[in-house]
Amino acid sequence: MSLLSIEGLTVALPKGGDRPHALRDVSLHLDANEILCVVGESGSGKSMTASAVMGLLPEGVRAEDGRILFEGRDLLAIPEAEMRKLRGARIGMVFQEPMTALNPLRTIGSQIAEMFRIHTPLSASERDAQVLELLEQVRIPEPAAAAKAYPHELSGGQRQRAMIAMALALDPVLLICDEPTTALDVTTQAQILELIRDLQRRTGTAVLFITHDFGVVADIADRVAVMRHGEVVEQGTAAEVLNHPRHPYTRALVAAVPPLVPPPAQPLADEPVLRVEHLSKTYRKSGFFGRNRRVTHAVRDVTLDLPRGGTLGIVGESGSGKSTLARCIVRLLDPEEGKILIEGQDRLALSRAELRRDARRIQMVFQDPYASLNPRRRVGELVAQGPIVHGTPRAEAFARARELFELVGLDPSALDRFPHEFSGGQRQRIGLARALAMRPEVLVADEPVSALDVSVQAQVLKLLAELRSRLGLSMIFITHDLRVAAQLCDRIAVMRQGEVVEHGPTAEIFANPRHEYTRALFAAVPGQGWTPPVAYGAEAVA
Structure with missing residues (x-):
């Protein structure tokens, strides 16, 4: 029996929407120690599927038909009080934008510790120790300092790692990741993907990974499901879907992935239309009474030509x-220094x-x-x-x-x-x-x-x-x-x-x-x- 089995799920939208159903007859399964990537464009139903599993459908949106079986129990049929016990403890979720998912008025450590306070009998000191251990596991530098920091004081990649730490706090058997790397730069994205892969290998957690990036799919997926307009149009092993896509929509998505090889170079004019010479921009920020002054050299002595x-x-x-x-x-x-020349005129x-x-x-x-x-x-x-x-x-x-x-x-x-x-x-x-x-x-x-x-x-x-x-x-x-x-x-x-x-x-x-x-x-x-x-x-x- 699969850890998670979605059977014929249909989710109705309120009247007046662009279509009657957010999801229509969706069937998926996910086994333990497996990564299932769900791909598709915005509006395809990927995130709505995750919300249905978590019992977090928006107001006015309801499951009209089907079942969501998790460890043999239908999540659509259990009371909300039971669902609250499953969230975090058995099912963890990493959201796309951590700044909207994290409380800006509370420290990172207190938000992670809350998982233990609600679901376990651990003492305050034991909770603090668990928080530091989790921050170390997700490879946040200086875990003690990060625990005392507020969300805005961490980088985007560090905030995403903190979200992963929170989702994994109680060793869930199912981890749902909703576009967790979309807004991250390429090196931070690679680190987050490696972290998720490593945690999945070590703990055997099943991962439902939602993305629209086929490069990410190629790196981490065991199996792939492709969604379009609320329906699953194709699913199979990663090798099957990536290398032999059957559905025209899947082939079109694959065809839209830019290759990492530039096309042949075109001849350009020798004279630049714009030239940047020795440009510098510095940000200075002071703490209370001028102490702890921080200087950031955002742009340093940059010289560039635009043909x-x-x-x-x-x-x-x-x-x-x-x-x-x-x-x-x-x-x-x-900027404090430099020139910005358009046809010789310094702006x-x-x-x-x-x-x-x-x-x-x-x-x-x-x-x-x-x-x-x-x-x-x-x-x-x-x-x-x-x-x-x-x-x-x-x-x-x-x-x-x-x-x-x-x-x-x-x-x-x-x-x-x-x-x-x-x-x-x-x-x-x-x-x-x-x-x-x-x-x-x-x-x-x-x-x-x-x-x-x-x-x-x-x-x-x-x-x-x-x-x-x-x-x-x-x-x-x-x-x-x-x-x-x-x-x-x-x-x-x-x-x-x-x-x-x-x-x-x-x-x-x-x-x-x-x-x-x-x-x-x-x-x-x-x-x-x-x-x-x-x-x-x-x-x-x-």
Whole structure:
């Protein structure tokens, strides 16, 4: 008998939703000491399946049919009081975003200790000892200090490790991981995946791992289930699904995985459209009464060229200075030293009034399009706003917005809608249209596809390449995904702790990375031993 068996599960959505059911006739099984990866795009039902197992379905969403058998008991039929005893003790869960799952007002140690306080008779000193042991197991440096820290005082990777420690506190037999590495850089992701694999081997815990990253699947999965629109369309061993996908949807997802091999290099202009010279940006933070002053050199003496019509990729881990550099280039931040030259003109020497007039030359596309779009304004107004401010007649600006919507693959009739009425991929296209409305010479894109499904990511990357060709754009592309960088960027700059440690043509760096840090980044890319059997971009997800 399987440890977990989901049989014919159908979950109904409230009336007025985009479809009647979140899940329809879903059947899965998971044995002890096994990792089952559930893959699919946003809205496919992956997270809803995990919520149903945990008994945490949103208000108004209910299981209409089927069973969820865990250790022989139907979780849909037991009282909530019994379910509370199972959560944490027998079933642990690691959420995608630890900052929303952790209490910001309590220390990490107290939140982990609460698991023992609720479920065990351990004394306070015994609970504290268990907390330190768990933090050591998940390889958090300086466990005693981490236990006393608040969530915002830890890095993203450390917070995720703390969530794993909490989920494993009571030795659950089932661990559910809902996209636990999506927002992490490649080296931290590799560490978290190795940690989960190691813990699973040592304890025999069954792992239900939800992801949209096929590289991750290739690294850790024993079996794979593919979901689409609330249904399981294919499942089998990892080797079967990855190397011989049967369903057209699975083949399309596999085809959307960018290879780690750059395409042939294209000739570029010798003269740069933008040059950064010896740029530095430092953050200074003081504690109470000026004590414990902390200095962070976010960008240190960076010099880079962006060829006209080319794409410069800036890669590195979180905290390497990529986004700070991007914000300095577009003058959202003021660096202390250096020059930012566009066709010989130093943007750092411009007055505020001159900078406002010059703003059209460089525009930025942000990582989170929802956070960067005013939720109270219609998207047509957001796209037309920049040109109107710079003197374009309103009618002409809105006509340009309609043209841009068509250019980025959106229906112009949607100009009257609000940002929340679009998907994540559509919002990113709106962000692109807003930036292009100013007819910029340089587009700075800060992690624009990191939060997107692999198929939507492929569509946005293709769109960026087409826009660069059609409009003669030059781009700076910030990313921590080396697969993405390989497909879009002509040149690569690798950043570490505020410095550029390696810089050159993409093909050369991918073929022969010289710096040890660059080699470490390549070594951490998931799924390197797996080659997708369907060519990149060969199929579109329908």
